[in-house]
Amino acid sequence: MRALFPLELKAAETARRGQRLVGPVDVRLEGAGCTVVIGPNGAGKTSLLRLMHGTARLTGGSLRWGCGEAEARQRQAFVFQQPVMLRRSVEENLAYPLRARGVARGEARAKARVWAERVGLGAMLGRQAPVLSGGERQKLALARALIIGPEVLFLDEPCAALDGAATRDIEAILSEAKAGGTALVMATHDMGQARRLGDEVLFLLAGRVRERSPAQGFFEGPETAEAQAFLRGDII
Amino acid sequence: MVDLWDGLVQAFWLVVTLDAALVEISARSLRVTLSALAIASVIAMPLAAFLAVKRFRYRRAVIALLNALMGLPPVVVGLLVYILLSRSGPFGVLGLLFTPTAMVIAQVTIIVPLVASIAHQSLRDLWHEYHDLLISMNVSQGQKMRTLLWDARRALLTAALAGFGRAIGEVGAIMIVGGNIDHATRVLTTAIALETGKGDFALALALGFVLIGLAIAVNLAIHSLSRTEREGRW
Numbered sequence: 211m212r213a214l215f216p217l218e219l220k221a222a223e224t225a226r227r228g229q230r231l232v233g234p235v236d237v238r239l240e241g242a243g244c245t246v247v248i249g250p251n252g253a254g255k256t257s258l259l260r261l262m263h264g265t266a267r268l269t270g271g272s273l274r275w276g277c278g279e280a281e282a283r284q285r286q287a288f289v290f291q292q293p294v295m296l297r298r299s300v301e302e303n304l305a306y307p308l309r310a311r312g313v314a315r316g317e318a319r320a321k322a323r324v325w326a327e328r329v330g331l332g333a334m335l336g337r338q339a340p341v342l343s344g345g346e347r348q349k350l351a352l353a354r355a356l357i358i359g360p361e362v363l364f365l366d367e368p369c370a371a372l373d374g375a376a377t378r379d380i381e382a383i384l385s386e387a388k389a390g391g392t393a394l395v396m397a398t399h400d401m402g403q404a405r406r407l408g409d410e411v412l413f414l415l416a417g418r419v420r421e422r423s424p425a426q427g428f429f430e431g432p433e434t435a436e437a438q439a440f441l442r443g444d445i446i
Numbered sequence: 447m448v449d450l451w452d453g454l455v456q457a458f459w460l461v462v463t464l465d466a467a468l469v470e471i472s473a474r475s476l477r478v479t480l481s482a483l484a485i486a487s488v489i490a491m492p493l494a495a496f497l498a499v500k501r502f503r504y505r506r507a508v509i510a511l512l513n514a515l516m517g518l519p520p521v522v523v524g525l526l527v528y529i530l531l532s533r534s535g536p537f538g539v540l541g542l543l544f545t546p547t548a549m550v551i552a553q554v555t556i557i558v559p560l561v562a563s564i565a566h567q568s569l570r571d572l573w574h575e576y577h578d579l580l581i582s583m584n585v586s587q588g589q590k591m592r593t594l595l596w597d598a599r600r601a602l603l604t605a606a607l608a609g610f611g612r613a614i615g616e617v618g619a620i621m622i623v624g625g626n627i628d629h630a631t632r633v634l635t636t637a638i639a640l641e642t643g644k645g646d647f648a649l650a651l652a653l654g655f656v657l658i659g660l661a662i663a664v665n666l667a668i669h670s671l672s673r674t675e676r677e678g679r680w
Binding site: 307 | 572584
C-alpha cells in the first residue's frame with residue numbers, strides 16, 4: 211500500500227459561483243502531528259480543509275496525495291463544526307462508517323461499543339444521537355470519524371460553542387489520536403487550542419496562505435505584519 | 447338524517463354479525479389496496495431517494511412531472527389501463543381485465559406519483575442535512591439512498607399512508623378495469639357506488655362507515671407497529 215502523504219497542493223483553487231474562496235495555494239503536508247489553520251472569518255479556512263478533503267471542487271491548480279485520490283478518500287475523515295448526526299442511536303452512528311465499508315454487523319457494533327467507552331458515551335449507546343447535547347454530539351462525531359482509523363483527520367472548528375469541560379474532553383481525544391499516528395489538520399479560532407494542539411500553523415488571509423511556521427515560532431514571533439496584527443487581536 | 451342513522455345502525459349490525467358479503471368485499475378491498483401500496487412503495491421510494499441524491503440533466507423536469515401526476519384523474523388512468531389490458535390491447539393476451547390484478551395495476555399507476563412526491567419532499571430535506579457527512583464518508587450512491595430511506599422511514603410512512611388513503615378510496619379507475627363483478631372484483635367503493643345507484647342509501651352509508659373504519663384502523667395499526675410519535679424518534 212502506497213503512503214497517503216505527502217499531500218501537495220500547487221496553485222490550488224476552489225471557487226463557487228465564480229467567486230474564488232481559496233487560492234492559489236501552494237502547500238505540501240507531510241502528515242505528521244497537528245497542522246492548525248488559522249485566520250480571520252472569511253479567510254478560507256473551511257474551504258481549504260474541504261478542498262484538501264475532496265469535498266470542495268478543485269477549480270484550478272493541482273492537488274495530489276501520495277497514493278492517488280480514490281484511495282486517499284478512504285483513508286481520511288472530516289469532523290464538521292456543526293456535527294451532523296444520523297437519525298439513529300449512538301451505537302448505530304458509530305457503526306455506520308464501518309458498515310459502509312463492508313465490516314460485518316457484529317464486528318462493527320463491538321467496535322462501536324469500544325469507541326463509545328473511549329469518548330465517554332458508553333452509557334448512551336441506545337440513545338438517539340440527535341437529542342444529545344452539543345458536547346456529546348461532537349464527541350460522537352469525533353469517535354465516528356476516528357473509528358475507521360483514518361491516517362488524516364480534518365477538523366473544522368471542532369470546539370466552537372463548546373464549554374471548557376467539553377473542549378478539554380475533545381482535546382484529550384485529539385491528543386490521543388495524534389499520539390496514535392493520525393495526522394490532524396484543524397481550523398480553529400481558538401488561539402489557546404491552537405497553541406495546545408498545534409505543531410505547525412498555516413495562517414490564511416483572503417484565501418491565501420500568508421505564513422507557515424512551526425507553532426511555537428509562530429506564536430512567539432510571527433513573520434508577517436498581518437499575522438502579528440491577527441495575534442494582537444486587531445481587526446484585519 | 448334518517449338515512450344517516452339507518453346507515454350507522456346497519457353498519458353496526460353488518461360488523462357485529464360479520465356479514466359474509468361485507469367480509470368478502472372488505473377483505474378484497476384491503477388485499478387489492480395493500481398489494482397496490484406495496485408495489486407502489488417499492489417503485490416510488492427508491493425513485494424518490496434517487497431524485498434526492500442524484501443530480502442529472504432533467505431532474506427538475508422529472509420532479510415537476512411527478513408533482514403534476516399527483517393530480518392524475520383516476521378515470522383517465524382506468525381508461526388507459528382498460529385499453530392496455532383489453533383483448534385488442536397490447537397486454538390483452540394476459541387476460542387481466544376485470545380481475546383484481548387489473549385493479550392493482552390501476553391503483554399502482556395512480557398512487558406512485560403521490561407516494562414518490564411526498565417521499566421526495568422528506569428525503570430532499572434529509573439529504574440537505576446529511577449531504578456533507580455522507581459525501582465526506584465517501585459512501586456510494588446506493589448507500590446514500592439506503593441511508594436516506596432508512597433514516598426517513600417514519601416520514602416515509604406518511605407518504606405510504608397518503609397512498610393507502612388515495613387507493614382505498616378510489617372508485618373510478620377500478621370500476622372501469624374491475625367491472626364491479628360480484629364475488630370477483632367488487633370492493634367497498636364500487637359496492638357503495640352500486641348501492642347508491644340502486645337507491646339503497648342506508649346500505650351505501652353502512653359500507654361507507656365500514657370503509658372509513660377500515661382506513662382508520664389500518665392507519666392506527668401501521669403507526670402503532672412503526673412506533674411513531676415516540677420521544678426522540680424519527
